[in-house]
Amino acid sequence: MNIGDVARRSGLPAKTIRYYEEIGLISPLRGANGYRSFRDSDLHKLAFLGRARSLGFSIEDCRGLLKLYEDDSRASADVKRIAQEHLHRIEAKIEELQTMHGTLSHLVAACAGDARPDCPILSDLAESDAAPQPGAQRRS
Amino acid sequence: MNIGDVARRSGLPAKTIRYYEEIGLISPLRGANGYRSFRDSDLHKLAFLGRARSLGFSIEDCRGLLKLYEDDSRASADVKRIAQEHLHRIEAKIEELQTMHGTLSHLVAACAGDARPDCPILSDLAESDAAPQPGAQRRS
């Protein structure tokens, strides 16, 4: 299979597939003409990667998952640990976004959104209270 | 004020402040020794930027907000539009993360997490169904 076929069948752009080879996630063979020659196993790995990435796993997580996937003597605990850590990161991110959402939706609701210059959004951003401490959350 | 003072008072790292100057968000004066010399107005802008960034606004959004902030004849509608668009992006991101979270938490719950190799997480990632179409969501 050439890269175009694999791209269509895996749903990943050819550029991305080349990139995955460059960073060592896959190692397709090469034909006499220099073209990459993908085996079924390469296609499977790419599909695996596409699904893992769509769940938000980082490339390094994907590298680890792929290694475990190929290791018949793996422990499912190792897989679960990676997934759980990722799940925690997702939860933290959701919380962070929800905090932003809370603040911002209040401000948006309070803004008239007309031709006048008065704007609670700008007033809030301009408020000169204490400098934010690292990791501090502003009021919601 | 030197950059160290401004960093302490704005809560932003000096590196970030230099970067903000480089991309034209602020334009502090320079002393005879080549040191940046920050006015109160620069400090206020940096605090403004810090708060806007902490609400997740992109640098380009911040540039626009800062411009409106400085424009006495602004229309609050322009501010509100920027904020609303950002709010929509936040909502979309939250939904995306919640979808990931749903899938992943099911998989994590189904995984024994012991020394055996059987793992529903890997099985799911390895599933060879149709290639994902652009924008498609996998089942939750």
Added chain:
DNA sequence: ATAAGGATTCCACTTGCTGGAAGGTCAAGA
């Protein structure tokens, strides 16, 4: 005089690709 603690610049690196340029290859049609 010298050492510490600031300040300066510049360059490289991060994540995960994406775009484009310049060129080689291959199969089909006139």
Added chain:
DNA sequence: TCTTGACCTTCCAGCAAGTGGAATCCTTAT
């Protein structure tokens, strides 16, 4: 046979939003 067009190749540059480090300069105090 030639050419066209669709592939493929590599390499270089860039996105966001900084962060880290090196080499060097300035200031202040001992």
